[in-house]
Amino acid sequence: EVLLVESGGGLVQPGESLRLSCSASGFTFSSSTMHWVRQAPGKGLKYISGITGDGGTTHYTDSVQGRFTISRDNSKNTLYLQMSSLRVEDTAVYYCVIRHTIGYYEHWGQGSLVTVSS
């Protein structure tokens, strides 16, 4: 069974940093492109970042470029999202997802809530 478990969310103040982790099991993690998708309260879903299976290629949406860093440790089957200079508008539930080779999101984690507030 595919399992994705996010952790690391919480309440931080604007300008602070936070690192999310996503522990993966039940599939070949090192071969899988992984993405982070977030959902602000009462809003729709938004892709924010992706990384290839070997970690060699990363991608960010404009709103987080330069502030967030995606990475992975294939020896630990874990995906990370380092978030810096957090803003109130970064408040959201963050999901890690497996990107199918065709492009859709086949499996989702349960999500981790990040709240940025003073």
Added chain:
Amino acid sequence: EIVMTQSPDTLSVSPGERAILSCRTSQTIYNNLAWYQQKPGQAPRLLLYGASTRATGVPARFSGSGFGTEFTLTISSLQSEDFALYHCQQYEGWPRTFGQGTKVEIK
């Protein structure tokens, strides 16, 4: 960026009735469209991909159609567990984008 527009925002339907949800894209995405179902407090769940292919375990009452810029998700006979939020997503262009969602509620 490909803009996704879902309609309506909210759809009120009685159990047993049919629901038709629409998703329109700002440029052609061929059939590179997925639909997800999300229940309160839960992560989204993949329903359809390729505009019309059901994901593993998805009941046959869910069907999809469309190509290019106009897509439809049909739920043939709504069950109690189908009342939820539905999202469409394109995977033709970058960044991947989603619609704003359609909430299917009990009438």
